[in-house]
Amino acid sequence: MHAITPSFTPSGVPTSYYNLFAAAKLEQAPPLDPQSGQPMAPDKLAALFPMALLEQEMTSEVHVPVPGPVLEAYAAFRPTPLRRAALFEKALGTRCTILYKYEGASPVGSHKLNTALAQAFANQQQGVRRIATETGAGQWGTALAYACRRFEIDCSVYMVRVSFDQKPARRTMMELYGATVRASPSEATTFGRAVLADNPSHPGSLGIAISEAIEDAVTHPGTKYSLGSVLNHVLLHQTVIGQEALRQLDELGLFPDVVIGCHGGGSNFAGVAFPFVHHKLDGKALRIIAAEPQSCPTLTRGEYRYDHGDTAKLTPLLKMYTLGSDFVPDPIHAGGLRYHGAAPQVSALVNRGLVEAQAFEQMETFRAAHTFAISEGVIPAPESAHAIAATVRAAREADQAGEPRVILFNMSGHGLLELGAYQAYMQARQAESKPAP
Amino acid sequence: MHAITPSFTPSGVPTSYYNLFAAAKLEQAPPLDPQSGQPMAPDKLAALFPMALLEQEMTSEVHVPVPGPVLEAYAAFRPTPLRRAALFEKALGTRCTILYKYEGASPVGSHKLNTALAQAFANQQQGVRRIATETGAGQWGTALAYACRRFEIDCSVYMVRVSFDQKPARRTMMELYGATVRASPSEATTFGRAVLADNPSHPGSLGIAISEAIEDAVTHPGTKYSLGSVLNHVLLHQTVIGQEALRQLDELGLFPDVVIGCHGGGSNFAGVAFPFVHHKLDGKALRIIAAEPQSCPTLTRGEYRYDHGDTAKLTPLLKMYTLGSDFVPDPIHAGGLRYHGAAPQVSALVNRGLVEAQAFEQMETFRAAHTFAISEGVIPAPESAHAIAATVRAAREADQAGEPRVILFNMSGHGLLELGAYQAYMQARQAESKPAP
Numbered sequence: 001m002h003a004i005t006p007s008f009t010p011s012g013v014p015t016s017y018y019n020l021f022a023a024a025k026l027e028q029a030p031p032l033d034p035q036s037g038q039p040m041a042p043d044k045l046a047a048l049f050p051m052a053l054l055e056q057e058m059t060s061e062v063h064v065p066v067p068g069p070v071l072e073a074y075a076a077f078r079p080t081p082l083r084r085a086a087l088f089e090k091a092l093g094t095r096c097t098i099l100y101k102y103e104g105a106s107p108v109g110s111h112k113l114n115t116a117l118a119q120a121f122a123n124q125q126q127g128v129r130r131i132a133t134e135t136g137a138g139q140w141g142t143a144l145a146y147a148c149r150r151f152e153i154d155c156s157v158y159m160v161r162v163s164f165d166q167k168p169a170r171r172t173m174m175e176l177y178g179a180t181v182r183a184s185p186s187e188a189t190t191f192g193r194a195v196l197a198d199n200p201s202h203p204g205s206l207g208i209a210i211s212e213a214i215e216d217a218v219t220h221p222g223t224k225y226s227l228g229s230v231l232n233h234v235l236l237h238q239t240v241i242g243q244e245a246l247r248q249l250d251e252l253g254l255f256p257d258v259v260i261g262c263h264g265g266g267s268n269f270a271g272v273a274f275p276f277v278h279h280k281l282d283g284k285a286l287r288i289i290a291a292e293p294q295s296c297p298t299l300t301r302g303e304y305r306y307d308h309g310d311t312a313k314l315t316p317l318l319k320m321y322t323l324g325s326d327f328v329p330d331p332i333h334a335g336g337l338r339y340h341g342a343a344p345q346v347s348a349l350v351n352r353g354l355v356e357a358q359a360f361e362q363m364e365t366f367r368a369a370h371t372f373a374i375s376e377g378v379i380p381a382p383e384s385a386h387a388i389a390a391t392v393r394a395a396r397e398a399d400q401a402g403e404p405r406v407i408l409f410n411m412s413g414h415g416l417l418e419l420g421a422y423q424a425y426m427q428a429r430q431a432e433s434k435p436a437p
Numbered sequence: 438m439h440a441i442t443p444s445f446t447p448s449g450v451p452t453s454y455y456n457l458f459a460a461a462k463l464e465q466a467p468p469l470d471p472q473s474g475q476p477m478a479p480d481k482l483a484a485l486f487p488m489a490l491l492e493q494e495m496t497s498e499v500h501v502p503v504p505g506p507v508l509e510a511y512a513a514f515r516p517t518p519l520r521r522a523a524l525f526e527k528a529l530g531t532r533c534t535i536l537y538k539y540e541g542a543s544p545v546g547s548h549k550l551n552t553a554l555a556q557a558f559a560n561q562q563q564g565v566r567r568i569a570t571e572t573g574a575g576q577w578g579t580a581l582a583y584a585c586r587r588f589e590i591d592c593s594v595y596m597v598r599v600s601f602d603q604k605p606a607r608r609t610m611m612e613l614y615g616a617t618v619r620a621s622p623s624e625a626t627t628f629g630r631a632v633l634a635d636n637p638s639h640p641g642s643l644g645i646a647i648s649e650a651i652e653d654a655v656t657h658p659g660t661k662y663s664l665g666s667v668l669n670h671v672l673l674h675q676t677v678i679g680q681e682a683l684r685q686l687d688e689l690g691l692f693p694d695v696v697i698g699c700h701g702g703g704s705n706f707a708g709v710a711f712p713f714v715h716h717k718l719d720g721k722a723l724r725i726i727a728a729e730p731q732s733c734p735t736l737t738r739g740e741y742r743y744d745h746g747d748t749a750k751l752t753p754l755l756k757m758y759t760l761g762s763d764f765v766p767d768p769i770h771a772g773g774l775r776y777h778g779a780a781p782q783v784s785a786l787v788n789r790g791l792v793e794a795q796a797f798e799q800m801e802t803f804r805a806a807h808t809f810a811i812s813e814g815v816i817p818a819p820e821s822a823h824a825i826a827a828t829v830r831a832a833r834e835a836d837q838a839g840e841p842r843v844i845l846f847n848m849s850g851h852g853l854l855e856l857g858a859y860q861a862y863m864q865a866r867q868a869e870s871k872p873a874p
Contacts, residue, residue, distance in 0.1 A: 076520065076814070083513065087587070105542065107814030109853065146814050150524070169856040176859055177811055374614055376513070377544030377583050416546065416853045419606040422613055 006063060006243050012079040015071060016063035018239040020274040021232075021345060023062045024281050028232075028348055029319035032306060040316045047218055048225040050126040053119060056233035064236060066118070073117045073150060078240065080105045082248035087375035094395040095404035097254070100411045101245045101272060102378070108173070110381065110413030111268045112143035112228055115237035119226050120147035130154040130223040132216035134184065134209030137163055137335030138170025139381070139413055140228030145179035156223075158184035158192075158212045161204035163335055169417045184209040191215050191312045205328055206339055211312030229265025230309060230318070230343045238271025241410060246275055249408070255279075256286065257405035258394045262386040262412060263290035263299060263357070264336045266343025272410035277354055290346065290357045291390035293365075296329035298322065298342045299350050299357035309341055320347040332362050333421035334382040336412075360389040366425040368392045369415070381413035382421050443500060443680050449516040452508060453500035455676040457711040458669075458782060460499045461718050465669075465785055466756035469743060477753045484655055485662040487563040490556060493670035501673060503555070510554045510587060515677065517542045519685035524812035531832040532841035534691070537848045538682045538709060539815070545610070547818065547850030548705045549580035549665055552674035556663050557584035567591040567660040569653035571621065571646030574600055574772030575607025576818070576850055577665030582616035593660075595621035595629075595649045598641035600772055606854045621646040628652050628749045642765055643776055648749030666702025667746060667755070667780045675708025678847060683712055686845070692716075693723065694842035695831045699823040699849060700727035700736060700794070701773045703780025709847035714791055727783065727794045728827035730802075733766035735759065735779045736787050736794030746778055757784040769799050770858035771819040773849075797826040803862040805829045806852070818850035819858050
């Protein structure tokens with residue numbers, strides 16, 4: 001297959017995105033028009049996305065150049081650190097070598113900025129004046145709000161109401177960057193009003209917020225829509241993570257036996273994993289693990305079929321693992337992993353057995369994240385906590401097998417705006433440790 | 438004077454602390470015993486601090502080695518980035534070059550970890566099993582809580598009650614790291630009980646919390662006290678910041694015309710500034726500015742005299758700028774700058790005219806921080822916002838003088854746990870911009 005020959009800036013930022021499916025000539029089922037059931041006509045998508053992103057969505061180029069202004073923006077925080085978690089290893093008592101790529105080092109605190117900057121720039125180039133999007137926990141909305149500010153585009157965010165009410169810090173951050181933030185379901189769209197008419201105190205969901213953002217985009221002049229995960233071009237932008245990690249590992253003289261990312265829509269997972277899938281296809285013995293919540297077990301218990309990405313069924317039908325577009329996951333703290341579907345590209349790799357999926361119960365993820373926090377200091381996002389739980393499991397298996405393995409996981413973001421979740425965890429743990437009355 | 442010839446690890450972390458007062462043979466008035474008024478006997482201080490720290494407090498060594506395990510701990514997050522704030526320059530429309538040293542990149546989010554690790558290690562080496570301390574806004578308590586965890590020491594934190602109640606995130610972070618956190622005034626000390634007897638709903642102050650932590654230390658076996666600023670050894674530990682900055686600037690072929698830090702107790706300011714004071718004494722034309730709040734104008738409006746560091750008058754008398762040990766500053770958001778006194782070493786430099794002090798009104802600091810956040814993405818701590826306001830002022834002056842200067846400021850921490858303060862700022866700004874009814 002096509003070799004990975006990326007080039008880097010002198011400081012170590014990749015100058016191109018890595019297109020695994022083109023490199024490995026992997027097949028992907030096309031998106032279908034939700035009305036006709038036929039493959040989606042590109043001009044229909046052009047109502048939602050600028051051409052440059054649609055080209056990236058479908059490109060057969062292997063190394064897609066990072067535009068200059070985006071590379072310049074990356075230079076402020078990339079390459080993100082690759083760190084050995086030696087104290088975490090010690091706390092686990094494992095003989096494995098554990099390394100993590102730290103995307104929480106971005107100014108907005110997560111990997112989402114990698115694609116937000118690329119998307120905002122592509123929109124700016126096409127003269128788009130306004131972008132509408134949805135956000136669940138708020139990581140994506142925060143990233144896009146800053147990226148839009150940077151490229152001088154107005155930003156309209158539909159934030160799932162339960163998060164809007166419970167996470168004022170995220171909302172403040174978006175507003176500080178200049179975005180307009182509405183609780184979804186909102187009065188601003190026909191779909192939102194319909195949902196509210198049915199249930200005025202509806203807590204909202206990602207599927208509903210997507211529907212509202214799309215409606216906003218198609219009904220406002222000069223406005224496009226933007227998505228923070230799932231689609232090919234979003235995953236493509238995130239491959240800067242894995243490319244950097246490969247290079248940083250190489251400098252340490254290491255290559256991983258296991259690569260782990262948490263999985264919600266698929267973008268941070270693909271970002272770290274896809275450049276490594278390449279090596280797996282080349283014959284390297286390598287496990288690649290997607291870690292998801294048991295309460296939203298898309299990859300482990302979903303069906304692999306065409307489904308809608310949103311509740312109002314406005315998005316194209318995508319071939320993916322899905323729990324059904326009307327599935328409403330439990331309100332776990334890892335809001336970024338509460339999505340009924342999965343990226344079609346990640347789904348295809350799971351279906352082919354190139355990627356394993358594992359599901360974790362919430363308490364297990366917080367236990368792992370807590371152990372990590374008290375040893376390494378860094379407090380992980382509840383989403384990233386799933387990758388850490390998978391790391392603990394992989395280390396235990398390696399120790400039992402008597403094989404000290406090298407494990408790499410992606411820390412998609414920090415948890416500083418989710419400390420309430422940690423407080424709830426500590427209380428739950430205390431309650432657990434008390435004997436029954 | 439003695440040259441700065443520090444050595445660095447291959448990755449760029451200084452292997453020694455820089456002792457400006459020894460290098461430049463600057464005089465410092467000794468601490469006095471609060472009971473006798475005579476110079477403090479070292480053995481009395483030994484009840485509070487381990488010998489290694491007392492030696493650092495009084496040492497005449499110029500380059501004080503960083504102990505191996507501390508250097509190892511630094512390696513996880515140091516060197517911190519030195520970044521050019523090009524977008525901030527653009528937003529200000531200045532011809533100056535603005536650079537910032539980003540201490541918010543530490544796992545706990547501020548510069549405080551530099552001294553917390555050094556102090557926890559020194560205590561561990563002496564067999565200390567428990568450390569008591571106070572914290573205002575929570576930055577220091579968080580740092581010490583993690584450092585104690587790392588060096589396996591119990592940590593008891595007295596947190597100013599108003600912060601304890603209003604900043605649950607900081608408290609959660611400390612408890613996550615394993616510290617015991619009490620609202621001060623507390624029922625746990627004689628002094629705390631006396632204050633509460635007088636006023637059961639007393640909001641607390643840093644001076645009271647210090648008194649409680651000292652009482653805790655001297656009344657519990659195996660316990661020492663720890664302070665996050667003011668004292669010589671604390672400032673010494675922070676000089677890793679300025680040493681790194683000098684080296685990073687040198688790699689860019691730059692030397693600053695202006696060096697700026699915010700000033701509360703003095704440690705982050707001294708950390709960035711002291712290695713540069715050296716060059717000023719050597720004849721470089723260089724302005725060094727300490728930025729403080731107008732509501733707690735210790736350096737700009739305080740008296741230079743001996744005063745107590747705490748409310749119960751348990752600490753040694755220190756020669757410093759002071760507003761009086763019973764001064765209660767307004768409850769501004771920059772809790773870390775609400776201290777009636779100042780580091781004796783910083784005070785001596787201000788008194789000699791080597792360091793300028795400037796005071797800023799709260800709204801001005803948030804305006805500057807907001808401009809910074811929307812251009813660079815990083816949201817500054819309200820304390821650091823004072824350094825940014827001073828940077829804006831210095832840039833304006835340079836532009837008016839027609840001299841494009843190089844300005845370096847220290848960003849002591851990020852403001853992700855202070856987003857409520859930014860929300861209040863945005864509301865105040867909105868109210869300001871509305872015409873009178």
